[in-house]
Amino acid sequence: MKLSVFGIGYVGAVTSACLARDGYPVIAVDPNADKVAMIEKGLAPIVEPGLDELIQDAVQAGRLAATDDAAFAIANSDLSFICVGTPSLLNGNLDLSYVARVCEEIGTALAAKDDFHSIVVRSTMLPGSMDATVIKLLEHYSGKKAGKGFGIAIYPEFLRESTAIKDYDFPAVVVIGRLDDITLERIRVLNSRIEAPEFVTDYATAEAIKYTNNAWHAVKIVFANEVGNVCKALNLDGHEVMRALCMDNKLNISSAYMKPGFAYGGSCLPKDLRALRYKARQLDVALPMLEAAAESNERQIARAFDMIAAQGKRRVGMLGLSFKAGTDDLRESPLLEVAERLHGKGYDLRIYDPNVHYSSLKGANLQFVRSHLPHLSSLMVPTPEIVVDHAETLVIGNGDPRFSTALEGMRPEQQVIDLVRVGALGRSAQNYHGICW
Numbered sequence: 001m002k003l004s005v006f007g008i009g010y011v012g013a014v015t016s017a018c019l020a021r022d023g024y025p026v027i028a029v030d031p032n033a034d035k036v037a038m039i040e041k042g043l044a045p046i047v048e049p050g051l052d053e054l055i056q057d058a059v060q061a062g063r064l065a066a067t068d069d070a071a072f073a074i075a076n077s078d079l080s081f082i083c084v085g086t087p088s089l090l091n092g093n094l095d096l097s098y099v100a101r102v103c104e105e106i107g108t109a110l111a112a113k114d115d116f117h118s119i120v121v122r123s124t125m126l127p128g129s130m131d132a133t134v135i136k137l138l139e140h141y142s143g144k145k146a147g148k149g150f151g152i153a154i155y156p157e158f159l160r161e162s163t164a165i166k167d168y169d170f171p172a173v174v175v176i177g178r179l180d181d182i183t184l185e186r187i188r189v190l191n192s193r194i195e196a197p198e199f200v201t202d203y204a205t206a207e208a209i210k211y212t213n214n215a216w217h218a219v220k221i222v223f224a225n226e227v228g229n230v231c232k233a234l235n236l237d238g239h240e241v242m243r244a245l246c247m248d249n250k251l252n253i254s255s256a257y258m259k260p261g262f263a264y265g266g267s268c269l270p271k272d273l274r275a276l277r278y279k280a281r282q283l284d285v286a287l288p289m290l291e292a293a294a295e296s297n298e299r300q301i302a303r304a305f306d307m308i309a310a311q312g313k314r315r316v317g318m319l320g321l322s323f324k325a326g327t328d329d330l331r332e333s334p335l336l337e338v339a340e341r342l343h344g345k346g347y348d349l350r351i352y353d354p355n356v357h358y359s360s361l362k363g364a365n366l367q368f369v370r371s372h373l374p375h376l377s378s379l380m381v382p383t384p385e386i387v388v389d390h391a392e393t394l395v396i397g398n399g400d401p402r403f404s405t406a407l408e409g410m411r412p413e414q415q416v417i418d419l420v421r422v423g424a425l426g427r428s429a430q431n432y433h434g435i436c437w
């Protein structure tokens with residue numbers, strides 16, 4: 001397979017060098033004459049450990065060349081990577097002008113080529129960009145149809161500068177947003193040395209995965225910094241605290257809590273986050289992200305209420321009331337909060353939770369219910385069927401396995417608001433509304 005790489009920046013230079021090292025002939029393309037000249041001389045156009053040697057070896061072996069001629073590169077390759085920059089505009093939006101320009105050049109060159117050519121985007125682009133910009137322009141300028149006249153995929157790059165070659169060779173996961181099988185198979189051939197698991201999906205999802213990764217990394221950094229700041233004010237070593245946090249691979253460094261869904265609640269998280277934020281305020285330490293976490297959680301509760309209200313029906317049924325399945329703890333349950341708002345606004349509400357028996361509630365749990373929803377006993381019913389029969393709008397509040405069975409008796413005119421994504425329900429059903437999916 002002969003390759004071309006458009007854009008000799010951090011991603012393009014590393015991609016070109018690694019593929020040439022792996023034995024593929026690579027043409028690197030860039031309008032910047034200095035970068036082209038450097039590659040031609042066997043020099044790395046960016047500072048990156050190990051890259052000078054790879055480029056020098058590849059150029060000397062005749063496997064890597066550079067040009068500013070897009071048409072030449074397309075005519076002399078089977079697959080092209082797009083690695084051009086996608087910087088920020090002043091308003092924060094993505095600047096796709098370099099992507100648009102390169103698609104125009106590649107599309108024009110494709111019009112003059114008979115062989116099936118694959119285009120693989122490695123630039124980071126917001127979901128929808130493949131459709132609205134890349135494919136639209138490639139089709140327009142080539143006069144061919146994506147997936148038939150030429151191949152297309154997005155293969156987001158996750159390398160980090162300063163460890164880029166190692167990251168290229170040992171990614172944690174290979175994410176590919178695909179359209180046609182030929183291009184997918186060509187990427188697989190190029191990746192045959194890479195042992196990482198593959199995640200193949202549609203291209204808009206692949207675009208979103210890249211952004212979600214970077215947002216997550218930013219959140220991790222900011223979280224650790226906020227922990228450090230508050231620990232320093234307490235005369236503690238935040239590094240020690242975070243070291244212990246990272247030793248927990250069950251709840252902390254794991255996929256626990258990482259599914260989109262409903263608000264957190266219960267007797268610990270809200271209380272403990274509140275106390276930590278209070279302490280930080282006393283110490284004059286700002287914790288904007290942890291403050292925002294509490295606010296975001298409130299908004300998720302409001303979102304659930306708004307979704308129920310938007311159905312415009314008075315008879316509401318709730319399956320689940322405690323903050324998670326398998327407990328009767330109602331303290332700070334976000335579902336109790338939703339029930340309280342519904343009751344307060346005059347909705348005709350019935351609630352079933354197999355773990356919550358009003359007569360058995362005790363201590364702080366009972367106190368909490370009495371102060372928040374004193375009418376709870378009159379709203380609770382003994383079986384899920386009563387709730388389903390009653391409800392025009394049915395809310396699935398926690399992941400109790402009994403709830404998906406209860407839904408089998410659902411009527412077509414009933415609207416379902418799912419806060420937990422119970423397995424049996426189809427996202428595509430017209431009367432089904434997932435809170436954030």
Ligand SMILES: NC(=O)c1ccc[n+]([C@@H]2O[C@H](COP(=O)([O-])OP(=O)(O)OC[C@H]3O[C@@H](n4cnc5c(N)ncnc54)[C@H](O)[C@@H]3O)[C@@H](O)[C@H]2O)c1
Binds near residue numbers: 123
């Ligand atoms: N830098 C990173 O660590 C990194 C990691 C993962 C993903 N990304 C993403 O990869 C993309 C590239 O990032 P980068 O840091 O390598 O960018 P960069 O700015 O270093 O390089 C982009 C290159 O594209 C060239 N270019 C512009 N128009 C062109 C055209 N029409 N034809 C050919 N080349 C053209 C530019 O001259 C430049 O050399 C971005 O979308 C970025 O978000 C970057």
